[in-house]
Amino acid sequence: MTADPETRLRADARRNRDQILAAARTxxxxxGAEVPMEEIARAAGVGVGTLYRxxxxxxxxxxxxxxxxxxxxxxxxxxARDQEASDxxxxxxxxxxxxxxxLSIQLAMVSPRALAILKSDPAIKALRDELxxxxxxxxxxxxAEGRLRTDVATGDVAILFATLLxxxxxxxxxxxxxxxxxxxxxxxxxxxxxxxxxxxPGRALTGADLDP
Amino acid sequence: MTADPETRLRADARRNRDQILAAARTxxxxxGAEVPMEEIARAAGVGVGTLYRxxxxxxxxxxxxxxxxxxxxxxxxxxARDQEASDxxxxxxxxxxxxxxxLSIQLAMVSPRALAILKSDPAIKALRDELxxxxxxxxxxxxAEGRLRTDVATGDVAILFATLLxxxxxxxxxxxxxxxxxxxxxxxxxxxxxxxxxxxPGRALTGADLDP
DNA sequence: ACGTATGCGGATGGTTTCATTCCGCTTATG
DNA sequence: CATAAGCGGAATGAAACCATCCGCATACGT
Numbered sequence: 313m314t315a316d317p318e319t320r321l322r323a324d325a326r327r328n329r330d331q332i333l334a335a336a337r338t339x340x341x342x343x344g345a346e347v348p349m350e351e352i353a354r355a356a357g358v359g360v361g362t363l364y365r366x367x368x369x370x371x372x373x374x375x376x377x378x379x380x381x382x383x384x385x386x387x388x389x390x391x392a393r394d395q396e397a398s399d400x401x402x403x404x405x406x407x408x409x410x411x412x413x414x415l416s417i418q419l420a421m422v423s424p425r426a427l428a429i430l431k432s433d434p435a436i437k438a439l440r441d442e443l444x445x446x447x448x449x450x451x452x453x454x455x456a457e458g459r460l461r462t463d464v465a466t467g468d469v470a471i472l473f474a475t476l477l478x479x480x481x482x483x484x485x486x487x488x489x490x491x492x493x494x495x496x497x498x499x500x501x502x503x504x505x506x507x508x509x510x511x512x513p514g515r516a517l518t519g520a521d522l523d524p
Numbered sequence: 525m526t527a528d529p530e531t532r533l534r535a536d537a538r539r540n541r542d543q544i545l546a547a548a549r550t551x552x553x554x555x556g557a558e559v560p561m562e563e564i565a566r567a568a569g570v571g572v573g574t575l576y577r578x579x580x581x582x583x584x585x586x587x588x589x590x591x592x593x594x595x596x597x598x599x600x601x602x603x604a605r606d607q608e609a610s611d612x613x614x615x616x617x618x619x620x621x622x623x624x625x626x627l628s629i630q631l632a633m634v635s636p637r638a639l640a641i642l643k644s645d646p647a648i649k650a651l652r653d654e655l656x657x658x659x660x661x662x663x664x665x666x667x668a669e670g671r672l673r674t675d676v677a678t679g680d681v682a683i684l685f686a687t688l689l690x691x692x693x694x695x696x697x698x699x700x701x702x703x704x705x706x707x708x709x710x711x712x713x714x715x716x717x718x719x720x721x722x723x724x725p726g727r728a729l730t731g732a733d734l735d736p
Numbered sequence: 737a738c739g740t741a742t743g744c745g746g747a748t749g750g751t752t753t754c755a756t757t758c759c760g761c762t763t764a765t766g
Numbered sequence: 767c768a769t770a771a772g773c774g775g776a777a778t779g780a781a782a783c784c785a786t787c788c789g790c791a792t793a794c795g796t
Contacts, residue, residue: 322793325743348783359745364785464710471703472710475688487733490726491683497724498676498684502714512709514702521699534764534771560754562775571774576756 329366332356336377341415344478345374345423371429378419378430382439385416389446399453400460404500406450407473416443417474421522444519461505467517472499541578544568548589553627554691557586557635586641587648590631594651597628601658611665612672615681618662619708622689628655629686633734656731673717679729684711 321329335356339347349370353363367373388409392402406413419426420440430436447466454460476495533541547568551559561582565575579585600621604614618625631638632652642648659678666672688707691700 322742324793328744349785350783353745360785361745361787362743365743369785461713464706468703468706468710472688472707475690475707476684478687478690487729491680491729491733494676494680494724494726494729495684495687497722498680498711498714500714501673501718501721502710502712504720506713506718506720508716508718509713510709512706514706517699517703517706521703536764537772540773561756562754565774572756573758573774574772577772581756 325366328356328358328362332358332363332366332373333377333380336373337381337415338411340374340377341411341418342478344418345370345426349373374419374426374429375433375436377415378426378436379439381412381415381419382436382443384412385443386439386446388412389443389450393446393450398457398459399450400457403450403454403460403469406447407496407500414473414477417470418478420444421470422474448519455505459505460503461509463509463512463516464503465516465518467519467521469503470519470522471517472503537578540568540570540574544570544575544578544585545589545592548585549593549627550623552586552589553623553630553689556630556690557582557638561585583641586631586638587645589627590638590642590648591651593624593627593631594648594655596624597655598651598658600624601655601662605658605662610669610671611662612669615662615666615672616712618659619685619712622685622704622708626685626689629682630690632656633682634686660731667717671717672715673721675721675724675728676715677728677730679731679733681715682731682734683729684715 332352336352339352339355349363350360352373353360356363363373367376385406389402389406392405392409393399396402396405420430420443421427430440444466447470451460451464451466451469455462476499477492544564548564551564551567561575562572564585565572568575575585579588601614601618604617604621605611608614608617632642632655633639642652656678659682663672663676663678663681667674688711689704691704
């Protein structure tokens with residue numbers, strides 16, 4: 313209903329807005345949603361004023377990043393489903409396209425503040441739920457294929473992934489990036505269904521366990 | 525040289541000091557070394573005044589926690605080496621005795637502030653180096669046994685472990701604890717040497733990669 | 737090419753969050 | 767019981783941070 317508020321932006325303003333969102337995506341993914349606004353502005357190459365003119369406060373920014381990102385991930389997920397031969401491969405591909413998914417998880421289930429915001433906005437909450445559903449389908453599918461170990465559930469994968477990817481502070485860009493990619497590899501090998509797996513303690517964690 | 529400054533403490537003071545250290549261990553391990561001092565005091569069941577009387581500032585507290593903790597871990601590691609049948613099993617046991625080791629890693633390589641402090645104190649730096657050496661021995665040993673995948677090094681294990689264990693904020697104690705234990709299990713399975721492993725990208729990360 | 741509405745950066749003010757200190761009261765100890 | 771040792775937490779000051787405002791710059795319609 314709100315017309316399209318973005319079309320009427322001046323070209324440079326539009327560009328800045330996109331840069332801000334991109335910067336926020338990167339930073340939120342790496343450090344969580346509570347970083348100083350100024351840091352985001354700097355990363356985007358704009359002044360704080362510009363940031364605040366476009367997004368009246370942090371919550372607005374988080375909301376915008378969330379829609380933007382959930383959209384991307386859902387698109388990626390559907391592409392993966394369509395193009396990959398199996399649910400397992402689709403899941404792996406999704407995990408390797410990590411930054412976007414990492415951010416989704418970060419927002420959807422790690423940062424308490426982000427979570428509160430998302431839940432208070434029905435449209436975003438719907439996206440979040442859809443994402444959980446899609447991941448759930450991959451997980452169950454891959455298990456049915458006999459490739460993903462059966463003693464895990466979507467919550468396990470999400471938690472594992474989200475925790476792994478919080479970037480370690482104060483390491484070289486170089487090492488950090490490599491460490492992340494290697495950790496994902498190890499994690500994936502740990503998720504495979506193979507005879508040598510030890511049974512995991514407790515019960516499988518579902519999407520519902522991520523909520524409160 | 526400093527006599528023994530602890531023997532001359534009044535009984536209750538001594539008890540409080542221990543509680544503070546215990547609380548700091550738990551909290552540092554879960555949230556890193558930058559939590560408000562007051563939170564530590566509260567967790568220890570004492571006033572901030574008491575905390576500051578015993579440890580003049582945060583650095584002193586971090587130092588104290590570090591010695592205390594490196595000592596424990598080194599003891600545990602030696603016990604593991606003596607009592608377990610193989611290096612692989614010793615490594616696993618160490619990883620499962622997680623809280624202590626997690627804190628060591630957190631202090632020794634994750635928190636930049638802690639790292640700076642540790643390095644400026646020769647005695648603690650020595651402990652840290654010794655710990656890295658011991659882990660290194662386990663890693664190489666387990667690889668020689670053919671049980672640990674050969675495309676990882678100590679740095680990988682440390683990073684994997686440290687990142688995994690940063691507790692997720694705002695989840696029930698119950699779920700958080702279970703998630704941690706399950707993640708460790710998955711990670712260990714990912715570290716096993718089995719035919720299904722995909723080769724990891726980049727190069728193996730060593731202890732040296734953790735420094736800067 | 738020009739006038740103007742739109743947008744920009746970053747200094748600034750007010751607020752919150754922390755670290756650290758201080759002091760009147762409590763308690764272990766001999 | 768006297769007293770030195772210890773305790774809690776309010777008070778203080780500094781730092782970090784959010785959000786606003788305004789003089790200057792730039793895109794865009796004509």
